[in-house]
Amino acid sequence: MLSRVIENLTPKLWRLNVATGELKQLTSGKSETTSSCTPDGKWVIYQGFLATDSMSHIFKVSIDGGTPIELARGDVTSPAVSPDGSLVVYVTSNGTHPKWVVQSLVGGAPAREFDVPPGGEPWAHNVVGWIPNGRGFTYVGNTTGSTQDVYMQPLTGGPRVQLTHFVSEPALVMAYGWSRDGKKFAVTRGRYNNTDGVMFSNFR
Numbered sequence: 001m002l003s004r005v006i007e008n009l010t011p012k013l014w015r016l017n018v019a020t021g022e023l024k025q026l027t028s029g030k031s032e033t034t035s036s037c038t039p040d041g042k043w044v045i046y047q048g049f050l051a052t053d054s055m056s057h058i059f060k061v062s063i064d065g066g067t068p069i070e071l072a073r074g075d076v077t078s079p080a081v082s083p084d085g086s087l088v089v090y091v092t093s094n095g096t097h098p099k100w101v102v103q104s105l106v107g108g109a110p111a112r113e114f115d116v117p118p119g120g121e122p123w124a125h126n127v128v129g130w131i132p133n134g135r136g137f138t139y140v141g142n143t144t145g146s147t148q149d150v151y152m153q154p155l156t157g158g159p160r161v162q163l164t165h166f167v168s169e170p171a172l173v174m175a176y177g178w179s180r181d182g183k184k185f186a187v188t189r190g191r192y193n194n195t196d197g198v199m200f201s202n203f204r
Contacts, residue, residue, distance in 0.1 A: 013046055015063060026065050029057075034078060037063070038085040043105070045071070045079045045088050058090055060105060071107055080128040080137065081105070089128065089137045091116065100137065100153060114153055117141065117160065127175060132182030138163070140173045146192045148173040 013027040013035055027048060035046035045060045048068075058079050059068035071079075072090065079090040089102050098116040103109075127140040127150075136154040143149045149164040150173060163185070164173070170189035177186055 013044065013061075015065075024065060026061055026063070027059075027068065029068075036079055036081045036088070038081050038105070039083060040085055043081075043085075045081055045105070047077050047079055047090075058088070069107070071103060071105070072101070076101075078128045078139075080130060082130050082137075083132055083134045087111065087134075089130070091128075100139075102137070102155065112155060112157075114157075127173060129176070129178075132178050132180075136161075138176075140176075147171045150176055150187065 010030050011033050012025055012029075013032050015024045015026055016022075017024075026044060027046065029051055030049040032046055032048035035044050037044050042063055043060050044063060045058065048057055048059055049055065050057065055073055056076050057070055058072040058076050059070055061068040071088065072092065075093045077091050079088050081088050086105060087102055088105055089100055092099055092101050100114040100116055101110045102112040102114075104111060129138045130136070131138060131152055135156070136152045138150055138152045140148050141151050143162070143166070147166055147168070148171060149162055149166055152161045152163055154161070164187060166173075166189070169191050171192035172190040173187060174190045175188040178184070179186075
């Protein structure tokens with residue numbers, strides 16, 4: 001799955017066949033860049049905008065294309081599908097304090113909602129995921145100052161669990177992921193302060 005910018009400079013989601021190089025356009029709205037696929041490869045869940053409004057939506061669409069099905073609307077972002085393909089987690093604010101919303105992929109009312117703690121807003125980096133057993137979702141949040149860590153929110157409720165404990169540069173968590181067996185965890189980090197001051201002398 002990839003986001004491709006073509007006519008009108010608006011990104012759309014495309015399916016790429018890695019064996020043949022064939023491309024198929026799946027969406028036709030506005031600014032469709034954040035997506036997550038179900039484990040069976042049949043559905044794509046994504047954040048997008050309709051051509052007729054400026055409201056953010058969470059949609060699902062068949063991997064073969066077709067008419068998107070709306071799951072949520074409003075100030076919503078960062079959808080991620082659970083490992084068993086039954087749930088999606090996303091963030092909503094809708095004029096209130098930001099919340100994590102866990103919802104069934106068949107639609108309907110949210111199954112669970114969790115307040116987003118200070119520093120947990122994923123607006124800068126849409127690094128949202130799940131632990132391999134599906135019992136909690138993960139996200140990147142600020143721990144102290146600009147230092148970021150990965151956290152896990154159990155679906156059963158209770159306090160979040162801090163999975164990493166970084167205290168210095170590189171301070172930003174750019175990406176992370178689990179091994180298939182759930183025994184290993186990899187993190188890609190980037191520097192927050194990545195500029196240097198240079199002094200020149202004896203020049204004309």
